[in-house]
Amino acid sequence: MPDIVKKTESFVFDLIKDELPNSFLYHNFTHTERVYKSLNEIIENSEINEEDAKILRLSALLHDTGYTKTTENHEEASVEIAKEFLTDEEVDKNIIKSVANCIMATKLSSEPKNELEKIMRDADSSHFGKKYFKETSEFLRKELEIQGIAKYTPTEWQEENIKMLSKTHQFYTEYALKNWQSRKEKNLSKLIKARQKQKLKLKTEDLKAKYKAQYKNESPERGIQTFYRVALKNHIKLSDIADTKANILLSVNAIIISLVLSNLISKLDNPSNDYLIIPTLIFTISSVISMVLSIIATRPNITRGEFTQEDIDQKRVNLTFFGNFHKMKLEQYQNAINELLKDKEYVYNSLTKDLYFLGKVLDRKYRILRTTYTIFMVGMIISVIAFGVSFKLSKHARIEDMLPDETSMIQPVKKLNETTYFVKL
Missing domain, CATH: 1.10.3210.10 (Hypothetical protein af1432)
Incomplete structure (x- = not known):
């Protein structure tokens, strides 16, 4: 087989x-x-x-x-x-x-x-x-x-x-x-061993979840923290945007004034360019006002930078803003922060104050910027119109100056006639 x-x-x-x-x-x-x-x-x-x-x-x-x-x-x-x-x-x-x-x-x-x-x-x-x-x-x-x-x-x-x-x-x-x-x-x-390790891991994760939930219940809700974080971030971003807009206006107007000083001012000495004086003044004044307002919008305020123990006890000082503590010693500031962190209400009140005053600063900046842009826009429009009108009027005046006077045209004829007549006599 x-x-x-x-x-x-x-x-x-x-x-x-x-x-x-x-x-x-x-x-x-x-x-x-x-x-x-x-x-x-x-x-x-x-x-x-x-x-x-x-x-x-x-x-x-x-x-x-x-x-x-x-x-x-x-x-x-x-x-x-x-x-x-x-x-x-x-x-x-x-x-x-x-x-x-x-x-x-x-x-x-x-x-x-x-x-x-x-x-x-x-x-x-x-x-x-x-x-x-x-x-x-x-x-x-x-x-x-x-x-x-x-x-x-x-x-x-x-x-x-x-x-x-x-x-x-x-x-x-x-x-x-x-x-x-x-x-x-x-x-x-x-x-x-793998089962024991897995059980230990699950137990650890359960404990973490338990303590996390417990801590979450004891601490303020995360939504509150998110609100302050997002609001402060948005305020700071808006402040940066306002400063950027002001810097743009400063740069543009500085260039305009430089061009005016280098090109137009030197020509105003000539009597034939008198028609440029008013448009140039309008142009220059609107640019200068825009620059001044831009500087005012970005100019920082000076604060005293000091606080007392009474301010801390009465919860009047806002320790989240550097302008309230920049002149204080490190030890005093650390003690104040320790007092702040002991009281959750004080912490959130400080953040609320910070938000409020940031909003006030933003309101001031944006109002000034709106006025500045309006003056800049209106000044540009009026200046362009003024230049156009001045050019037109000056051109018409030059044409009239070029035409001969009526008496100057007749007088030689009369003289010629008189001469001729005198000769005939």
Whole structure:
């Protein structure tokens, strides 16, 4: 009889390749190879005759072929496939029966009845005592989820594995107990440590959440803090915008006055340019007023920069503004801040005062800036109109000056007539 084991291996490989869906991440040919390899470890280190070794090898190769038919009671389906294949290959009926019993021994709900079944059971569950246990376990979890059989979270699956390794599973053969049991215990220890670490992490997170909630209840609401933060930020941003606008006006008007002084003023000495005096004055005065108002808008106010202990006790001083403390000594300011931080109401009152006075400063700046832009705009318009009118009037005056006077045109004629008449006489 040709080597039936090699034929069986080839048959199982083709069957799984052609008929087993790719969704089987664990129960595939890789798993079959691992079981077959573990089985050979036991055979090589045990006193097993050639026929029993053949039965075990055939069982290892055929034990999960039933997954090509069904996921429920796949052991029975594997037995049917094994019987059909081995019968076609004219294998002895006693061997076929033994193979069927070994395959059924891989069912967790059954107990192995003889040495062959014990060996087969240990080979099928050898991954519990291997370094690749974590990898194969995760493949099995995902396979169950994809197949719609069961869905476990990583924590739930961890509990299932701990239960399996500590209570349900056991090795039966002497070789497995000597060589795989210690690794199984290490895998179990890792699972338990990981569970403890996870529980500790969850406990720590719960405590953090508890204290955070407690602190949040005791402290002012976050919305209040957000209000002050956003309001102060917006006030400072608006103040920067106002200063920028004032600086633009200063720069523009400085350029205008420079051009006026360098180009127009030097021409006013000439009597023929008298018509430029009024437009130039309007132009210059509007620019100067705009510059003055821009400077006033950005000019800082001088504050006394001092406070007394009475001011702190009466909560009159605003310690959030530098103008109220810049002349004080460091120790005095630190003591004042310590008093401020002891009283939440004082803190928020200080922030409210800061907001209020910032708003007053902004109101002053923007009112002056509005007036400044209005004067600048009106001054430009009036200046342009004045220049236009002056040019037109001056042009008309020059044309009249160029025309000859009526008396000057007639007088020579009279003289000519008189002369002529005198000559005729």
